[in-house]
Amino acid sequence: MAAASDAIWAVDLGNTSLKALHLVAVGDVVQVIGFDHIPHGKILSGSKVSAAERDELIAITLRQFVQRNDVSYDPLIVSVPSQNSFARFVTLPPVEQKRLPEIVKFEAAQQIPFDMSEVQWDFQMMTEPDSPEQKVGIFAIKNEVVEAEMEHFEREDLQVSYVQIAPMALYNYLLFDRPELVNSDTRATVIVNVGAESTDLVVCTKSGVWQRCILMGGNAFTQAIAETFRLSPEKAEKLKRTAPVSKYARQIFQAMRPVFTDWASEVQRSLGFYTSSNPDVKLTRVIAMGGGTKLRGLLKYLGQTLQIPVEKPEAFKKAMIAQGLSSAKFHENVADFGVVYGLGLQGLGMARIESNLLPTSVARSMAWANKTKYFIGAAVMLLIVCLMVLGRVGLDRVSFARNESTRAMNNRVAAQAEDARKVKDDYEMQKSEFQAKLVAQFAQFQHREVVPSLYDMLLSALPNAENTPDQRDLFLAYDRGDAATVRSIPRPKRKQLIVTHISTYFSDDLATAQFGQTATMRKDAMMRDTQLAAEGDESGAYGDSALMAEMMAIYGDRFMGQFGTTSTEEEKSPGFIVSILGYSPYENVGALVDPPGVRDNPARWGFVTRIANLDKIVGPDCPFELFSKEAGHFRFEHATVEWETVPLGIGEVEIIPESTDATSRTTAGRAPAMMGMTGTQGIEILVDPVTRERIDAEPILDAEGKPRVDLLGKPQLIKHDSWFQLDFKLKWKNAPKTTTDTGSAGAMGMPY
Known part of the structure; x- marks a missing residue:
C-alpha cells in the first residue's frame, strides 16, 4: 500500500447514492472535515435502467460531488462491492520471513478461483512476524470490475489512489472505532451492511475476518411493494420510506413480510455455516449498517431471529466533526458512512487491513505522474546551480588576483602554526612520560585504605552498644570511662x-x-x-x-x-x-x-x-x-x-601491699615486688584499667591465710x-x- 496521507477523500458508489467522507488524522482519532451524501437520479439496479443510462447517472452524481467539494489536493480511496470480489484467510506453513511472499503467491494461485492474469490481487499478514502461526488474508477482484469502477472516476478527472473491497473497509471501521468488540479470537462481532441489491455479512475477530454476500437488500422490499401495489420502483421506494406514517402501513408491511422472512433466514443460514466451521467462536453482537437499516422493524425482526443483540450506531466514537459542518445531517447518515469511514482510515494509515487492489498499470502511471513535478523541479534547480557556479568562478578569479598579499600572510601564519604544532607534540610526548612516572610513584599507595x-x-x-542492645548502657559507660556505672553490673554478667x-x-x-x-x-x-x-x-x-x-x-x-x-x-x-x-x-x-x-x-x-x-x-x-x-x-x-599463664598484655599490673609473711607470699605463687623507692614489698595483680577490678584468679586462703589446695596439690582459685x-x-x-x-x-x- 502507498504511504499514508495527511488527509483523504473516501468515496462509496452505491446503487442508490454516493457516500463520501473527507478525513484528517488528529492524534489517535480522526476529524471529519467534509462529507457528502448524493442520491442518484434513479435506482441504478432498476430493471428499466440500461447500462448507458447507469453510467450517465453515475457521471451526473460524480459531477455534483466535484462541484460541491474540493477534491483536487487530497488522495482518493474508493470501494468495490463484495459480490464482485474475493477474500480468503489462510494459515501458512512455518517458513522463513524472506520466503513469505513466495508462499503467499503460491497460496493465492491455489485459492483465487480465476486465472491470476485476470485478477488484481493483494495480501495482508494478520499475525505478528514472530508469531508461531502465520495467518494471511488474500484479496482479489477481476480486472474488468475494477477497471469499470475506475472508468467512472477517470471520466471526471478524479485520480484514485486506493481501491478496497467494502467488507474489509467495514472491518477496519470496527477495529478502530469499537476495539472493545474485537479484542478476542473466540468472541466475534457481526457487521450486517444492508445495501440496495445485497447484504454484506462481516464476522470480525481480533485476528481475522469472514465475509459473505447475500444477494438480497433494500430493493427486495421495494420490489415486493411494487408488485403488490403495481407501482413503479421509484414510487414503491418512496412508499417504503414513508410506510411508518402511512395510513396503509399495515398493508405495506404485510406485502414486505415474506421478504423479511427470507432475508432473515438467509442471514441466519450464513451465520450458522460460520459457527459450524468455527465452533470455538461465539457471536456476541450484531452491528447494523447501510441504508437498508432505515426500514422500520427490520433490525428488531433480525434480533428476534438470531437471538443476538442488534445495535445500529448513532455516531462514530473516534470521529470528530469539524466546526462549520452540520452535525445533525452527518449523524442522520451515520449508518451509510460505515464503508467510507473504514476506507478513510486505511488512507490515513490507521487501519488494520492495508491491501490495495488498484491496478498495477494505474499505480505505475500515478507514480510517474507524481514524479514529473520532481523531475521538473530538479532540472530547474540544476540550471540555477550551474548559473551560480559560473558566476562564482568569475568572482573567485577576480578575488584571487586581488588577494595576493593576503595569501602570503596566510602562508606565514600557517608556517607559524606548524611550528607551534611541533612544540605542542613535543610537550604531549613529555607529558605522557611524566604521567607514566607519576603513576608508577603513586602505585605504592594503592589499596592503602584496605x-x-x-x-x-x-x-x-x-560486642558493643549496637550488637548487644541489652547492655547498651554498659558499653556507653565503658567508652566514657564511667567506672561506677560499669561496676553496677556484676562483672561475670558483662558481655564484653x-x-x-x-x-x-x-x-x-x-x-x-x-x-x-x-x-x-x-x-x-x-x-x-x-x-x-x-x-x-x-x-x-x-x-x-x-x-x-x-x-x-x-x-x-x-x-x-x-x-x-x-x-x-x-x-x-x-x-x-x-x-x-x-x-x-x-x-x-x-x-x-x-x-x-x-x-x-x-x-x-x-x-x-x-x-x-x-x-x-x-x-x-x-x-x-x-x-x-x-x-x-x-x-x-x-x-x-592466671598470673603464671596469662599472655602478655592482658590487663594492667597493680602492686598491692603485702599483708602476710614471706612464706605465705611465696606459697601464694607470687614473687614479691618492690614498691617505690622505700623498699616496701607488695604482690603484683592484674586489674581492669577502667574499673580497677581484679581480673586474674586469686587463691582461696584458709583461716591461717594460706592458700588452699585440692587433692592434687594445686591451689584452689577464685576465678575472675x-x-x-x-x-x-x-x-x-x-x-x-x-x-x-x-x-x-x-x-x-x-x-x-
Whole structure:
C-alpha cells in the first residue's frame, strides 16, 4: 500500500447514492472535515435502467460531488462491492520471513478461483512476524470490475489512489472505532451492511475476518411493494420510506413480510455455516449498517431471529466533526458512512487491513505522474546551480588576483602554526612520560585504605552498644570511662570482649598460610629468652630468629621471596591472617566469641558469627569474607586469667601491699615486688584499667591465710576473667593480581 496521507477523500458508489467522507488524522482519532451524501437520479439496479443510462447517472452524481467539494489536493480511496470480489484467510506453513511472499503467491494461485492474469490481487499478514502461526488474508477482484469502477472516476478527472473491497473497509471501521468488540479470537462481532441489491455479512475477530454476500437488500422490499401495489420502483421506494406514517402501513408491511422472512433466514443460514466451521467462536453482537437499516422493524425482526443483540450506531466514537459542518445531517447518515469511514482510515494509515487492489498499470502511471513535478523541479534547480557556479568562478578569479598579499600572510601564519604544532607534540610526548612516572610513584599507595577498613570492620563486629542492645548502657559507660556505672553490673554478667592486641598479616595464598605461635607459647618463649639474656646468652633471644621462624610458619617459602628466592606459583586466595588477643569478664567467653547453633538467630551471634556473615552485616559489597573454619584455618584458644599463664598484655599490673609473711607470699605463687623507692614489698595483680577490678584468679586462703589446695596439690582459685586468642583468615575478594619474581621485595605480606 502507498504511504499514508495527511488527509483523504473516501468515496462509496452505491446503487442508490454516493457516500463520501473527507478525513484528517488528529492524534489517535480522526476529524471529519467534509462529507457528502448524493442520491442518484434513479435506482441504478432498476430493471428499466440500461447500462448507458447507469453510467450517465453515475457521471451526473460524480459531477455534483466535484462541484460541491474540493477534491483536487487530497488522495482518493474508493470501494468495490463484495459480490464482485474475493477474500480468503489462510494459515501458512512455518517458513522463513524472506520466503513469505513466495508462499503467499503460491497460496493465492491455489485459492483465487480465476486465472491470476485476470485478477488484481493483494495480501495482508494478520499475525505478528514472530508469531508461531502465520495467518494471511488474500484479496482479489477481476480486472474488468475494477477497471469499470475506475472508468467512472477517470471520466471526471478524479485520480484514485486506493481501491478496497467494502467488507474489509467495514472491518477496519470496527477495529478502530469499537476495539472493545474485537479484542478476542473466540468472541466475534457481526457487521450486517444492508445495501440496495445485497447484504454484506462481516464476522470480525481480533485476528481475522469472514465475509459473505447475500444477494438480497433494500430493493427486495421495494420490489415486493411494487408488485403488490403495481407501482413503479421509484414510487414503491418512496412508499417504503414513508410506510411508518402511512395510513396503509399495515398493508405495506404485510406485502414486505415474506421478504423479511427470507432475508432473515438467509442471514441466519450464513451465520450458522460460520459457527459450524468455527465452533470455538461465539457471536456476541450484531452491528447494523447501510441504508437498508432505515426500514422500520427490520433490525428488531433480525434480533428476534438470531437471538443476538442488534445495535445500529448513532455516531462514530473516534470521529470528530469539524466546526462549520452540520452535525445533525452527518449523524442522520451515520449508518451509510460505515464503508467510507473504514476506507478513510486505511488512507490515513490507521487501519488494520492495508491491501490495495488498484491496478498495477494505474499505480505505475500515478507514480510517474507524481514524479514529473520532481523531475521538473530538479532540472530547474540544476540550471540555477550551474548559473551560480559560473558566476562564482568569475568572482573567485577576480578575488584571487586581488588577494595576493593576503595569501602570503596566510602562508606565514600557517608556517607559524606548524611550528607551534611541533612544540605542542613535543610537550604531549613529555607529558605522557611524566604521567607514566607519576603513576608508577603513586602505585605504592594503592589499596592503602584496605587495612584501616579491615580494622574498622573487625571492631564493629565486637560486642558493643549496637550488637548487644541489652547492655547498651554498659558499653556507653565503658567508652566514657564511667567506672561506677560499669561496676553496677556484676562483672561475670558483662558481655564484653576487651581486645588488647590485634595483628593482621597479608598472604598471597590463605590456603597454604599457617598461624603463628599461640599466646601461651609466645609467653613461654619470651620468658626463656629473658632468662637466657639475664644469664648472658643471647643466642636464644626472641629476636630475628624467632620472628623468622614464625614468619616462615605463616608464609612458608613465600617469606624467603624477599631474600632472593624465586616463586612462580600462581596466586590463589589472597587475604589477611588476623590474630586477636584479649580478655573478657563474661562468665562464658565462648558464647561471646563463637557460640554454636546460632546461625539463624542474629540476636545471639558472637564475634565469629558476625565475621562469617559480613555480607549480611556490611552488605554484599564487603571486600572481605571468612576463608574457612576448618582446622588449620581457624583457631580459638581461651582460659582463666592466671598470673603464671596469662599472655602478655592482658590487663594492667597493680602492686598491692603485702599483708602476710614471706612464706605465705611465696606459697601464694607470687614473687614479691618492690614498691617505690622505700623498699616496701607488695604482690603484683592484674586489674581492669577502667574499673580497677581484679581480673586474674586469686587463691582461696584458709583461716591461717594460706592458700588452699585440692587433692592434687594445686591451689584452689577464685576465678575472675578469661583471656582468649582468636586466629582466623579473611579472604580479600577483590585483591589485585600480584606475581612474585626473583628478588622482588614486598611480595610477602607484612604485619599491619
